[in-house]
Amino acid sequence: MSSAFVTDLSYLLPWQFSPTIFLICAVTVTLYVQGLIVLRRGGAPVGFWRAFTFILGIVLNYAVLQTYIDFLSQHMFWIHRFQHLILHHIGPVLVVLARPGRALRAGIPVRLRATLRIPASIGRPVRLLFRIIQHPLLAPTLFVGLIFFWLTPSIHFTAMIDTRRYLLMNWSMLADGLLFWWLMLEPRQSQGGAAMGYGTRLVVLSLVAVPQLLLGAYITLHGTPLYDVYAICGRAWAISPLDDQQIGGLLTWIPAAMMSLVGILVVLYHILHDPEGTAARRRGRPAQVPRTAPARIV
Amino acid sequence: MTAISSPEAPHGTARWLARAAAIALASLLGACARNDPPFALKDVRGLIAPLEFNLTDQDNRVVTAADYRHDLVLLYFGYTQCPDECPTTLATLARALHILGPEASQVRVLFVTVDPQRDTTAVLKRYVDNFGPEFIGLRGNRAELTDLSKRYRIAYHYEKPDRYGNYEVDHSSAVFVFDKDGRARLLALSDNTAQQVATDLRRLLASS
Numbered sequence: 207m208s209s210a211f212v213t214d215l216s217y218l219l220p221w222q223f224s225p226t227i228f229l230i231c232a233v234t235v236t237l238y239v240q241g242l243i244v245l246r247r248g249g250a251p252v253g254f255w256r257a258f259t260f261i262l263g264i265v266l267n268y269a270v271l272q273t274y275i276d277f278l279s280q281h282m283f284w285i286h287r288f289q290h291l292i293l294h295h296i297g298p299v300l301v302v303l304a305r306p307g308r309a310l311r312a313g314i315p316v317r318l319r320a321t322l323r324i325p326a327s328i329g330r331p332v333r334l335l336f337r338i339i340q341h342p343l344l345a346p347t348l349f350v351g352l353i354f355f356w357l358t359p360s361i362h363f364t365a366m367i368d369t370r371r372y373l374l375m376n377w378s379m380l381a382d383g384l385l386f387w388w389l390m391l392e393p394r395q396s397q398g399g400a401a402m403g404y405g406t407r408l409v410v411l412s413l414v415a416v417p418q419l420l421l422g423a424y425i426t427l428h429g430t431p432l433y434d435v436y437a438i439c440g441r442a443w444a445i446s447p448l449d450d451q452q453i454g455g456l457l458t459w460i461p462a463a464m465m466s467l468v469g470i471l472v473v474l475y476h477i478l479h480d481p482e483g484t485a486a487r488r489r490g491r492p493a494q495v496p497r498t499a500p501a502r503i504v
Numbered sequence: 505m506t507a508i509s510s511p512e513a514p515h516g517t518a519r520w521l522a523r524a525a526a527i528a529l530a531s532l533l534g535a536c537a538r539n540d541p542p543f544a545l546k547d548v549r550g551l552i553a554p555l556e557f558n559l560t561d562q563d564n565r566v567v568t569a570a571d572y573r574h575d576l577v578l579l580y581f582g583y584t585q586c587p588d589e590c591p592t593t594l595a596t597l598a599r600a601l602h603i604l605g606p607e608a609s610q611v612r613v614l615f616v617t618v619d620p621q622r623d624t625t626a627v628l629k630r631y632v633d634n635f636g637p638e639f640i641g642l643r644g645n646r647a648e649l650t651d652l653s654k655r656y657r658i659a660y661h662y663e664k665p666d667r668y669g670n671y672e673v674d675h676s677s678a679v680f681v682f683d684k685d686g687r688a689r690l691l692a693l694s695d696n697t698a699q700q701v702a703t704d705l706r707r708l709l710a711s712s
Binding site: 221222277280281364366367368369371372434437438439440441442443444 | 678
């Protein structure tokens with residue numbers, strides 16, 4: 207009985223421990239929780255669901271990278287697709303939707319704040335690189351391009367047999383997921399220099415869904431195994447290669463593309479609640495605005 | 505914002521970008537210029553970890569990769585009660601070694617059992633002796649096997665036993681080929697022929 211319990215717990219341990227992921231997650235969560243406490247004391251608390259969304263996003267990303275799911279992702283195509291659905295779509299969307307910046311900043315100890323100032327020699331090129339990556343044409347190209355790149359059969363093969371490429375693949379998906387969904391979902395006024403208009407976002411979100419739908423359909427409906435690495439290195443459990451491929455294809459096809467719809471709904475919400483947008487509407491129809499409205503908006 | 509308005513920043517960044525582009529282009533050209541004909545087996549040079557293990561051989565000796573340092577090593581995971589894949593693969597390797605002739609003495613085939621419960625050293629010895637003197641049976645405990653599966657990114661799992669207690673084990677199908685310095689060089693796959701294996705092994709022997 208107790209040994210079965212220990213075996214079950216071992217599924218929560220990393221298959222290949224990464225100090226980097228552990229440290230990043232631990233520091234982030236610590237800062238965030240500390241920030242929640244500071245903000246609550248300061249009388250401007252973060253809402254429960256916002257905090258829940260952020261923690262859930264971090265936990266999901268951590269779980270697909272540092273539990274037994276990581277082993278399964280290396281030896282089952284459809285679980286690999288599930289892993290990337292979390293890393294590139296669902297995890298980053300949750301993290302970005304929670305808008306954790308305020309709490310994370312508040313969580314940095316006051317004594318550290320002065321010493322943590324980033325020098326201009328680093329800050330400048332990083333900002334420039336950020337602006338380039340977040341260009342309205344490059345960001346969606348990178349988002350879709352990475353999916354196609356790592357799913358090219360010959361590249362997928364090397365990513366699955368080479369530990370370093372495997373790590374690069376997962377890191378690139380997570381980093382790009384955070385960048386892309388921040389660009390899509392963060393309110394315009396807090397995006398600084400990289401701000402993207404809401405109309406453009408609706409176009410981008412609609413467009414990135416199409417190649418994902420096509421690729422997912424191609425993988426699902428392909429009559430022969432596309433990714434032989436799972437047969438060569440062994441699957442995690444007995445499943446026919448085509449079943450594995452079809453489930454993986456469906457995960458690429460339906461939920462991944464559906465995240466575009468989620469994104470569109472969030473952007474529509476922003477459009478309705480955008481102070482500038484509301485101001486423009488008010489100017490057009492002054493008679494319909496209730497008397498109390500301006501105080502709330504400004 | 506500040507990066508754009510500063511006079512020397514774009515210049516420095518542009519130079520940095522140009523340098524990065526030049527390096528990328530050079531490495532791309534370098535890759536194209538490598539004019540050796542491709543191997544028939546899958547070339548995995550630089551992709552897979554070098555040979556390293558702690559196991560027990562068929563004669564109950566504790567062995568490590570260092571014991572096979574001056575041989576070309578073929579590493580394969582299987583089990584002796586395997587109905588089809590293992591005997592087919594090992595027979596193909598035996599034929600390849602036959603084609604190699606005297607050079608086969610520089611080759612060792614390490615057959616690592618993924619079913620150490622049933623594959624005792626005695627069982628392993630009897631099994632690998634069927635294929636030839638170059639074949640060596642190895643077994644490890646659970647931790648040693650897990651280390652190997654992490655290192656070479658392979659998986660195996662046990663099917664449900666039937667009413668006689670017999671069970672099958674699903675496992676990887678690749679044969680990992682390491683050169684005499686223990687570097688992973690090739691993967692032999694189930695559709696490779698004995699002739700292809702022999703030709704590529706001969707080339708590795710000649711180059712080392």
